[in-house]
Amino acid sequence: MSLPTAPEIQTAAATLTANGLPVVELQDVTVRYRVPRERYRTFKEFAIRRVQGRVQFEDLLALDGVSLQVFKGEVFGLVGANGAGKTTLLRLVARVMRPTKGRVIVRGRVAPLLAMGAGFHPELTGRENVFLNGALLGYTRHQIEEKMDWIVDFAELRAFIDAPLRTYSSGMMARLGFAVATAQMPEVLIIDEVLSVGDIAFQEKSAARIREFREAGATILLVSHSMASVKKMCSRAAWLDHGRVMAVDQAEAVVEKFELYMNP
Template sequence: MNKNEEYAIIVDEATVRFNMASERIDNLKEYFIKLLKRELMFKEFLALRDVSLSVKKGEAWGIIGTNGSGKSTMLKLICGILKPHKGRVEIHGNIAPLIELGAGFDGDLTARENIFLNGAVLGYDQKFMQQHFDEIVDFAELQDFLDMPIKNYSSGMAARLGFSIATVVQPDILIVDEVLAVGDYAFQQKCEKRMNDMRKRGTTLLFVSHSIESVKEICDHALWLNKGVVQASGKVDSICEAYIKSLQ
């Protein structure tokens, strides 16, 4: 076996760069005039700087840090939504991402219609979604709201539906951002149980949460980011303890 095949995710010295306009522009016309005249000035912003992470298959990693530390950027990099400015990302296996609340949903369509739409976004055909439809609805506990447009759903209801669809089959890699924080406590417990069951069957997990208790409950390893730079990585208890001390 190739040594790299032990790993589900390898991030090697990755840097993510954004260009931010360094001057205020009041309207779109002014923006395009300056763009054409090459007068538009940008300021470089490094959202991640030389970040490395190696996740073995079946491990569960929590990504922790304060707001703006680069946690969501890290997940988007691993999912392929963002490309590294420098460095490389290597993925072994299929990914089920739960990154942005409502991503893949159309607000004007009903929940029933959105189940098939979101399934298609994840690569499932209509027959597969029909076979698993009742299972998705039962887990999300939304039987009475299937024909309501998603735009009328609370954030918690949308999160329940998104999680239920993303975990209807066992992915090689499950990526979960803060979306579960909007659900009620009982549903959070239900999601945590499903994630733990999937882990026991071999799924690799990346989990971002501001709840250190949830990270310690679900994960065995942690990566601590601060302003786009890795502060520490390793066993979950020691990393979380160091992070909490830094906040005090």
């Protein structure tokens, strides 16, 4: 079965504003978590001390005054060490959490690939999980039924689609998640490291799909620890460190600064 066509993507992208406004915009965004100062061996110990008023908390800044603009048709990379705030930023754009301070503006429908297997249930079959995950992404049942054959074929799971998800390998789950997220044409596609899972052939297939989205005007936010992938796929990038934006520039320039910082 053929891939959904570029005109389908263009139809979705055409709903975006045509006046140059960014598709994704973060305005002085801060995310602060309250975490216990001490570690507790069990939840029971934590609960007892909490009731007794003996738990002390401290603030952890996941993002600190972040401002970014991402425009239509960009493949925008996010780089940084573990804990830099990249995944938190993606969750804000995906509307699965809210900032402590600041504004997050997204002009269009978002399809997030935030984690391998996110939104899937291990006891359901692959087919049942397509309906479940599709519903979480905002697809109607009719839309999912129309795209089911494409999803199964793109994920290369025809022989396994009616088997329980718990029997799938990590690569199989990644392929299914990517196929569901990209079956319809979002204005914004969010990808968090999932392209590093699976064999080389499927990684190349996924990269080709992303290029198709980009050529049709969709906006893509990409997190990857592969600097080669960021340079190859992204037009611009931002480097995050301890929740702050250290640089925003052409992808190659940002990667160069980040690598120099990590390996002086």
